[in-house]
Amino acid sequence: MGVEGIGASVVRKEDRRFITGKGRYVDDIKIVGLTHAHFIRSPHAHAKVKSIDTSAAKDMPGVVGILTGQQIVDDKVGNLICGWAITSKDGTGMKMGAWPAMAPEIVRFVGQAVAVVIAETKNQAKDAAEAVVVNYEEFPAAADIRAAIKQGAPQLHPEAPGNVIYDWTIGDEAATEAAFKAAANVVSLDITNNRLVPNAMEPRAAIGEYNEAEEHFTLYTTSQNPHVARLVLSAFYNIAPEHKLRVVAPDVGGGFGSKIFIYPEEMVALWASKKVGRPVKWTGDRTEAFLTDAHGRDHLTNAELALDANNKITGLRVKTYANLGAYMSLFSSSVPTYLYATLLSGQYNIPNIFAEVISVYTNTTPVDAYRGAGRPEASFVVERLLETAARQLKVDPAELRRKNFITQFPHQTPVIMAYDIGDFGASLDSAMKAIDYAGFPARKAKAKSEGKLRGIGLSCYIEACGIAPSKAVGSLGAGVGLWESAEVRVNPVGTIEILTGSHSHGQGHETTFCQLVAERLGVPISQVQIVHGDTDKVQFGMGTYGSRSAAVGLTAILKAMEKVEAKAKKIAAHALEASESDIVIENGEFKVTGTDKSIALPIVALAAYTAHNLPDGMEPGLKEGAFYDPTNFTFPAGAYICELEVDAATGKTSFINFVAADDFGRLINPMIVEGQVHGGLAQGIGQALLEGAAYDSSGQLLTASFMDYAMPRADDLPSFKLNHTTTLCPGNPLGVKGCGEAGAIGASAAVINAITDAIGNNKLEMPATPDRVWHAIHG
Amino acid sequence: MYETIYHRPSSVDEAVALFGKGSDSKYLAGGHTLIPVMKQRLAAPSDVIDLGKIKELIGIEASGDTLTIKAATTYFDIMQSADVKKSIPAIAYLTSVLGDPAVRYRGTIGGSIANNDPAADFPAALVSLGATVKTNKRSITADDFFKGLFTTALEDGEIITQVSFPVPAKAGYEKMRHPASRFALTGVFVTKTKAGDVRVAATGASQNGVMRVPVIETALKANWSAAALDSVKVSDSGMLADIHGSAAYRANLVKVMAQRAVTAAG
Known part of the structure; x- marks a missing residue:
């Protein structure tokens, strides 16, 4: 491999500039004549903008311009698009409501922009924004899935009766029904997959620059995909033709999916730079990040597993409600459908699967892809079900999994995916050995004698990475090639x-x-x-x-x-x-x-x-x-095992051990892979124990700062023991599979399986805060 | 942040004079509350008067039965102080679990009690230990000083100069950290005075801020041991309730943290 070739843990070249503060982020960019934008955002979750009075603000010091939602509509800037068309089971298309970059009339979530003030300094823009008087007429809000789907719920968009965007199914309903009828045992579970706020270290930012002489635009932006941004801005938003638009995404401080999407603020910065004839910079603050970065997850699911008398799985039936927030973000429609339900077979040979996914509008921040994007939700459903089944059937959870593992490849699941290769038994063996699974009962008994509740939890995840090939994703509704x-x-x-x-x-x-x-x-x-x-x-x-x-x-x-x-x-x-x-x-x-x-x-x-x-x-x-253009997805897979103790008096969870055995195919740089797994595990454990976006019934985000939204810190996490097993991906010449999301996909179920094992109560929602765990123990 | 005038006086008298001159003055201690709310434009003081560099407000003295901590002494200095560790180690421990290193380097005891956040650690120590707060005008007992959420007996412009703690026979502090803010989700400070009295104060629990817990005091006075609280039930009436902890959970924590604090106190 050579000292710097494939397989070498080469120290990262880019870190010199990052750790010495020499990175160049959007907010670091200074342009002659730069102005600063501050958005005026709705304090209400659902309201009508009756009037916007800018008369007092427009002559304040430093003000260059004040632009409103009506002006962006009048200028025929396109509404935000959703790039993946999903068809409901009745054959109708998804019911998409209009999303202008700034609201001209109706606001549908707290934080939605209604106007922007552009001034010489950010502080002057903020001063003037306080002098803009926006008169709202408040409407009742639907702040979560249950509130949105009940009879008489407030309606968000006229296009979507009952707030339902689509009711989509996958798999063979009749065959699955027959499998359940013939089952020796059925396991059922209600699951909440909690809403998460991505919180990249660098908040979003954008600079729009218009060169009048050349009729040319430049957008500096915090993007994971600047070419897609240019394509969408040109083809759909009508702001600049592609050959007259340069998009630059310089150093970007983390994305986790949230910087895939082309957001209203970027559109406005670009559009406004021509309107005011000056470059326009917007740098979001952390509150804006909480309120406007696309959130992740947010599912309510009922899942059932059918097993025969030999404990072989014969069927899986899933019904999921997915909260897409107030508007359909760029890839939001695909996340709870093709990125979720297609992974419901997990690592198991399940002959019959049927899933129904109903996506709904609520008066909350739009929800879209977040590290794992659908696959963590799927893996959580499958791995919680397997663990619950083992407990219900009184069999060892590792053995139940092993009995049902797919062992022959390629393997066609009933939900589109054709797994190319894997060795699930090898990963499980590796993880079990690393944690001394066989010695757990003795450790649990010893802990019990000391008054501690100890538990162990498994999670055997599979994911699909490198979404492909373009022809296939196109046939499923994607608007782009991959x-x-x-x-x-x-x-x-x-x-x-x-x-x-x-x-x-x-x-x-x-x-x-x-x-x-x-x-x-x-x-x-x-x-x-x-x-x-x-x-x-x-x-x-x-x-x-x-x-x-x-x-x-x-x-x-x-x-x-x-x-x-x-x-x-x-x-x-x-x-x-x-x-x-x-x-x-x-x-x-x-x-x-x-x-x-x-x-x-x-x-x-x-x-x-x-x-x-x-x-x-x-x-x-x-x-x-x-x-x-790849011929197939890649299928990274692995086994995570978590051992922990719960303090019954406080509900506090303490990790004893957390082991991972991942199969990512060939590793290019094992040190970087390890870092990716650590970060992913931190996010997966964060979802399980700490993170959860909470709204009150009026649609106010209760967790709009780090004082209330618990991001994982180093001391919340155990020291991970990482192992790798390897099957080379046959779909690409390097044999690589992808490692960026695995930790976030597999970790949550391992943690919740371990806590529920420790406390002997399977009813526990994420985040499993000490308060919730204590109530699960004591009622 | 709105424009403001920043002052760095070198004496308490100068600070008081500056305060009086401003149209809407605020004292600045460690700044962990004032600066964030100013950045969010939720506070707009005309003048910010920094007390952090006033030498007469910094220092720790232990004499006989009293530990005195001056108001602008940082948590870090309190945590490191040999006098604190010797006379009331529970206070050194409290500062070691207060925030993180960055917070401890800037935060001060005076700033904490003047703000009286309902989840701050120090109010519990003052109330439990029966401390006396000295200002530039007077002395106030801890029981009289804390007046509910973010409210104290301090008058406009009054400056805390020091806090005096009677050295107890035994004292201990334990808290459950808030998962996000790392304030006390609930913290309990227990004290057995040299006269044999027992005082117990809980922070992060009550809707009215720091509170005495008579039911626990009675039980511990009869029998200073964690086991003495096994059968005690703390009422959840008036307890804070939010997404991080129900009232019942916090009531439970008052008891459990009290038990652990007694064990820690020895």
């Missing part, structure tokens, strides 16, 4: 630039992507530069989400590398007067195999650009591009 592009430029002096459509916002691409080049060419990673995040530099790309950047983005780089290598070999063979087929690449040199003849990469590169002596007919230069 390939990736790359370009490899070998400069005349032999240094290399990799242009990628993937976007790094914490993942470490600037290191891992270089490691592929080091592996292939044997050059040090210091000779390689990763270029990303700028639509003027990279031709096109789909961005980074869904753990796709290694499986899809890096494979695209590999495809371009192969083209570069092929051409370079031709040049080297020509120079060395050897046969092209005899050229091998080692340590940055092109060698004639079996001889001592070689030529270094810089000499080959220089030859390509001087073009003094190239093979007949060869174009000068050494630069190649590739687009890569």
